[in-house]
Amino acid sequence: MKTPTLISERITLRKQTLPEALYSRKWSRNRRVNRFLKSDWGNLSDAEETKFWRDGARSKTQMRFSIVANENGEAIGGCDLKFFPNDERAQVGIMIGEEKYLGKGLGTEVIKILRDYVFRTWKINRLELTVHINNPRAIKCYEKCGFKIEGTHFDLHKKNGKYISAHSMAILKKDWRKLPKIKFRMFE
């Protein structure tokens, strides 16, 4: 899938480069970021991360973006989209890795861009994600973008020897249509 560049007021989303993917392991080693993520990819070797990045770049059903702050051009995190065409649904994931950019509304801006991009461009009826139940900042961010909690997967993941439950959240196209949209430009 060709990854577009999407530019809003404060954020640019563009295809993640291999050096950025290798660097992003540093973020996932930071406990304040990593404790909310499903997997610990901070421990991947260069070869493993490179393979993961190459597989993603060749994929016909997923896109991996870098999140870039327009104010200084710094890559501050990453996000991705996965497409399930048979079900007409997509999944979204996000991590702001640079701590000083957390809690400033940028995550909400990113999710709104991805939400409006996929519903306008892909043939989907549903956009979904899972989020740890102990991640209120992320849950609030997704709710502000129109996602609703559908249910809870109990003990879904095991991290550092502990089971973690996660909510399933989603937004359907019929509900997205009623929401105000975010302004962004798109280049392919």
Ligand SMILES: CC(C)(COP(=O)(O)OP(=O)(O)OC[C@H]1O[C@@H](n2cnc3c(N)ncnc32)[C@H](O)[C@@H]1OP(=O)(O)O)[C@@H](O)C(=O)NCCC(=O)NCCS
């Ligand atoms: C989750 C994430 C993308 C959200 O982006 P963000 O830019 O930090 O969040 P935003 O500022 O856009 O929105 C957060 C909202 O949660 C609120 N919030 C923050 N901490 C909160 C808490 N402990 N309880 C309830 N609400 C909280 C904020 O006040 C804000 O709402 P408001 O705008 O109405 O005031 C980002 O924090 C992140 O990447 N975190 C690390 C990795 C992660 O958790 N990824 C998600 C995995 S599902």
